[in-house]
Amino acid sequence: MELSLHKVYERALDVPVIYIAEEQADFSEYSFTTTEQEYIKKQLEAGKKAIDINSYFKWSYVRIIETEEPEYMAWEKMRKQASELYGTLKKNEHEEVLVVDVSGRSQLVKAFVEGLALSHYQFLKYKTGEADKKNTLKHIQVLSEGISEEDLKNLEILCSAVYHARDLVNEPLSRLNAVQLGEEFQRLAGESGFTVDVFNKKKIESLRLYGLLAVNRGSIDPPTFTVMEWKPDNPRNEKPIVLLGKGIVYDTGGISLKPTSGMLDMKSDMAGGAIVAGVMYAAARSKLPVHLIGLVPATDNRPDGNAYTPGDVIAMHSEKTVEVINTDAEGRMILADALSFAKQYDPELVFDFATLTGSASVAIGAQGIVAMGNTERSVLDRVIESGKNTYERIVELPLWEEYNEMIKSEIADIKNVGGREAGAITAGKFLEHFTDYPWIHFDIAPTAYLDKDDAYRLKGGTGMGVRLIYDFLKHYK
Numbered sequence: 041m042e043l044s045l046h047k048v049y050e051r052a053l054d055v056p057v058i059y060i061a062e063e064q065a066d067f068s069e070y071s072f073t074t075t076e077q078e079y080i081k082k083q084l085e086a087g088k089k090a091i092d093i094n095s096y097f098k099w100s101y102v103r104i105i106e107t108e109e110p111e112y113m114a115w116e117k118m119r120k121q122a123s124e125l126y127g128t129l130k131k132n133e134h135e136e137v138l139v140v141d142v143s144g145r146s147q148l149v150k151a152f153v154e155g156l157a158l159s160h161y162q163f164l165k166y167k168t169g170e171a172d173k174k175n176t177l178k179h180i181q182v183l184s185e186g187i188s189e190e191d192l193k194n195l196e197i198l199c200s201a202v203y204h205a206r207d208l209v210n211e212p213l214s215r216l217n218a219v220q221l222g223e224e225f226q227r228l229a230g231e232s233g234f235t236v237d238v239f240n241k242k243k244i245e246s247l248r249l250y251g252l253l254a255v256n257r258g259s260i261d262p263p264t265f266t267v268m269e270w271k272p273d274n275p276r277n278e279k280p281i282v283l284l285g286k287g288i289v290y291d292t293g294g295i296s297l298k299p300t301s302g303m304l305d306m307k308s309d310m311a312g313g314a315i316v317a318g319v320m321y322a323a324a325r326s327k328l329p330v331h332l333i334g335l336v337p338a339t340d341n342r343p344d345g346n347a348y349t350p351g352d353v354i355a356m357h358s359e360k361t362v363e364v365i366n367t368d369a370e371g372r373m374i375l376a377d378a379l380s381f382a383k384q385y386d387p388e389l390v391f392d393f394a395t396l397t398g399s400a401s402v403a404i405g406a407q408g409i410v411a412m413g414n415t416e417r418s419v420l421d422r423v424i425e426s427g428k429n430t431y432e433r434i435v436e437l438p439l440w441e442e443y444n445e446m447i448k449s450e451i452a453d454i455k456n457v458g459g460r461e462a463g464a465i466t467a468g469k470f471l472e473h474f475t476d477y478p479w480i481h482f483d484i485a486p487t488a489y490l491d492k493d494d495a496y497r498l499k500g501g502t503g504m505g506v507r508l509i510y511d512f513l514k515h516y517k
Contacts, residue, residue: 043160043199045153045192048138048181055181056099056134058125060118060149061142063104070140072100090121092128099132101125105148112428115151119431122155123496129156129177136179146186150195153182157199158496163210197325198510202503204228205318209311209489209501213290218256218338221289221310222264225317225336232324234270234332247357249337249381251373254354254364256339258294258347265378268316268334270324275331276517279388283509284378285316286371286394287338294341294367295349308501309371311488312393313338318506323513330513333385337374341367353452357381358474363452371396372456372470379474389419390479392471393505399463400483406494408433409487409505412468413480423480423512432487432508443469 051057053071061067063084067077076093080102083091091102103121108114129137139156141149160175167173182192208216208224216224222238229236241262244252249265256263266287271280288309292298298306313336320334348354352364354373358380362373371394382390400410409427411434413420420436427434446458446466454473458466468481487504490497497504 043157043177043180043196045157045180045182045196047187047189047192048183051140051183052138052181054098055136055138056101056129056132057138057140058101058103059140059142060103060105060145060152062145065142067142076100090125099134101128103152105143105145110428111147112431114148115429116431118148118151119155119158120495122152123159126156126159130175133176135176136181137177138181138183141182141184141186144186146184149182149184150187150191153180153192154195154199155496156180157195158202159498161203161206161498163207163500194326198322198507201318201322201325201510202506204321205311205314205503205506206498206501208314208317209308209503212307213340216289216307217261217340218264218287218289219262221287221313221336221338222266225266225268228317228321229268232321234268234320234324237267239265239267247381249357249377250354251356251362251377252337252339254348254352255288255294255341255370255373258342258344259340260344261340263337263339266334266336266338268320268336270320270328270332272327272329272331274329276329277331277388280331280333280385281513281516282333282335282382282385282387282390283316283319284375284382284390284392285313285334285336286310286375286392286396287313287336288341288371288374289338290340291368291370292342294370295343295347296366296368297343298368305489305491308489309395310338311395311484311501314501314503315393315484315505315509318503319509319513322506322510328513330516332513333387335378335382337378339374341370356474360454360473361452363449363455365455365457369456369467372467375471376474379471379479383476387477389415390475390477391482391509392479393482393484395485395488396483397464397467397485399467401486403464404435404486406486406490408435409508410435410437410464410483411480412437412439412465414439414472414475415478415480419478420480422515423508426508426511426515429511430507432504437465437468439465439469439472
């Protein structure tokens with residue numbers, strides 16, 4: 041991450057300053073002239089929430105807190121306010137800014153800093169002649185009694201984890217096949233401290249991960265299955281929490297070929313795997329006292345000569361048989377193997393993340409993440425709370441027994457598609473067949489990849505899910 045966050049204990053006079061204040065704030069003790077104070081007062085009386093002052097020797101930015109209930113809504117307003125300001129900071133080519141907490145509302149100030157940091161991301165790896173468009177900001181200093189150096193360090197780590205997840209999603213298939221994805225996981229492990237083992241095709245065959253192997257049949261590139269682990273001393277959990285991520289590095293739909301327009305963003309179909317890697321990175325770098333295991337089955341899905349076809353019956357890792365109705369429902373095939381594989385860890389809790397269904401996007405648009413599962417109510421409630429804290433909100437869908445009827449097969453145990461209705465739910469119901477432990481499925485298709493900026497959630501890979509799960513784990517037990 042090219043952006044550093046630091047706590048300071050006094051105001052600097054030679055850097056641009058962002059003042060976070062309430063409407064009734066007194067600015068007389070700050071470095072404003074009488075004329076500038078009068079200008080600020082008039083702007084506040086006119087209802088302005090954003091005031092920019094270009095002094096002779098520096099810029100000053102006043103941002104007024106917009107309070108709202110519930111509190112998490114106010115935090116999100118601050119993140120978005122920071123994102124709006126970021127464009128001005130870039131235009132003015134600031135390399136360093138100081139955020140001053142005039143309000144004493146440290147949580148809101150922290151959310152503002154988070155919004156700045158998340159807005160800083162760029163993916164310019166394949167741009168030529170774009171140096172003038174590169175963000176200039178390198179350092180954010182924070183002056184706030186309620187925000188510690190540790191708070192800022194952990195926030196810097198978390199934003200860096202989101203950056204890494206975004207990078208992985210934004211990489212084209214030509215630079216990120218399944219083998220290269222495994223290499224990226226190894227690189228992140230080296231930077232942060234978790235362990236990693238990338239299984240090759242021969243190992244995958246020996247483990248009987250036949251769902252993954254079926255999807256890989258149409259590819260000239262081999263699959264991988266990555267196992268990551270972060271095991272700190274004295275973890276809070278007696279048994280590991282397992283995180284699974286869909287790693288389809290590109291999805292053509294296979295024999296059930298997508299239309300061209302439907303393939304354009306399919307490099308993002310491994311966003312679930314990127315979330316797992318991002319969480320593992322953040323947990324290891326911040327020394328989170330939670331034992332985690334990450335599993336990512338990876339391949340591309342192509343319609344080559346040996347590709348699996350509609351009508352095939354696949355005997356999965358669990359030995360349950362699946363009738364293939366649609367080869368474009370490949371994500372659940374590889375996740376089913378990973379869910380079955382996870383049983384060996386006797387997990388305390390399992391989360392899976394996947395850009396699994398267009399139905400989820402149709403249902404809720406790009407405003408949240410669809411989730412469903414079989415955990416105790418208290419666990420799902422805590423996930424929903426973390427969704428509010430990070431504004432990566434959760435929409436819960438049911439997994440009623442009746443949905444099993446929609447995935448019954450006449451020639452196998454189950455089929456991999458249930459029909460047009462309740463598509464996100466029947467996909468989750470399919471996955472449930474491969475679990476025997478507390479489990480939540482997250483369909484991240486609505487939010488994993490955006491075709492335009494949404495405040496600090498920028499166009500392309502968003503990394504949404506990393507902050508959500510990190511918040512959950514930070515407060516676990």
